[in-house]
Amino acid sequence: MNRHFSIPKNFEDSISAALASYKLTLQDSKTLAKHVLTLSDYFIQNPEGMTPWHESSAQIAYLCYYLPLNAARLRAITIEGEKRGFFDGLEEVIDFGAGLATASLCLAESQKLQYTLIETASEPQKLIETYFKDFTAREWIRTFSAARLKNPRKTLALFSYSLTELADLPDWAYQCEALMIAEPSTQQDGRKLLQLRQKLLEKGYHVWAPCTHEGACPLLTQSKNDWCHDRIHFDAPPWFQKMEEQLPMKNRTLTMSYLLMRKTKPAAIKAARVVGDTLKEKGKDRQMICQSPEREFLAWMHKAGIQQEIPRGVLIEMPEDLQKVSNELRVKSEIKIL
Incomplete structure (x- = not known):
């Protein structure tokens, strides 16, 4: 089974074009790594802090480092959903805390849906609209409410590395037919996601992936330490590997925790x-x-x-x-x- 994922060529071209606006290229590995370390240190010192999108250093770090890594993760989740027909019948996506829209960019590679992105910072929208011209969002907005849902039964609520900042899903999300949630593969975030899985089952949702059953999760109920996470191999391009040589973090494999759930019941899987x-x-x-x-x-x-x-x-x-x-x-x- 192929568990290897890379950066789509059109993503790489867009990243290169965006970096040129900072007078940088993909070959400036030492300078790119410096920006990545600056943002990494910021998150270590401010684990609950908002992404400093107003700083060009943070924008560069996201473009050259976090976007490629998260794109590989999210493409793997999307492909798993496609195998099971998870996206069939859906027409709209509400991407909460979209940031640089990585999840929507990956989903749009194969799913021609209408995308609404919720993001309070203006800088990500400018970067996407200027340099990722293959992607078109219906709108970017700062807040969202249930009153804006046009057709909940054909809507996917998308949360990519944004649920970790919330105590619960927003109320409008529970009205949507489908939920796609990707979170860091930490023990805390992973177990929180397992608890949310149980809550969604109680509310009438069905698990499409990664689970093959809808019983209680044994990693949650029979262990105080385990959590569910997936792993893929990341086929980094040469420029990324050169940049990574300057960093303490190595990313030959990537992990993530995720849930794909719908109000519609999936076909049974004997696996x-x-x-x-x-x-x-x-x-x-x-x-x-x-x-x-x-x-x-x-x-x-x-x-x-x-x-x-x-x-x-x-x-x-x-x-x-x-x-x-x-x-x-x-x-x-x-x-x-x-």
Whole structure:
């Protein structure tokens, strides 16, 4: 299964054009890295602070660093949704806390929908309208209310790295047919998202991804520490790798936590999802999976002579010959990745 994602060529061209307005190129790796470190330090010192969009340094950092990384993450989520038909029948997107509109830009690559972006800062709108000319938003607005919803049954409420700043979804979002939520893969944000999943189920929503079931989440109910997150490989272009050489942060793989939910029920999926990395233990290897409210692990016993390491986040077909021992499902034949 392809778990490798890169920056779309048109994104790269737009980033290059935008950087030229600051008299920079993609090859100015040391200068670009300096701006990234400045913004990173700001967020470390001000974890609850608003993005300083009025500063050109922050704009440069978002363009050359955060936009490429988040674009890879969001493209992976979008593709997973497309596989399951999640976007079928939708016509409008309300992108809350849009920032540089990364989520809408990625979604618009394949989904021809009407996009409304909610963002209080004016600088992101100017950058997008000037340099990302392939994307057209119906409107950019500072606030949104339920009264502005034209057709909730065909509307997707989109939250990309913006829910972390809120105690709950805004009221209007619960009226929308569909919700697409992407959050940082931290323990705090990940577990908060699992709690929101349960609340949405109670309100009549159905999970389309990443879950394959609608029971209680075992990572939330049977553990105080676990949280659900996905991982992809990031195929960084040469200019990004050169910039990254000047940074303490390395991004060969990227993680994210997300939910795709709709009021419409999806088709049933006969599959389990791998939600853990391989654990090397005495006499066996284990990987946590999710297919029900039970906290379960696939187990490869070394004496059986079968070795397999499955990428986190993929769906797998469960063989009928698994031997269940406590919370382990012992593997007797190779697991098929869907």
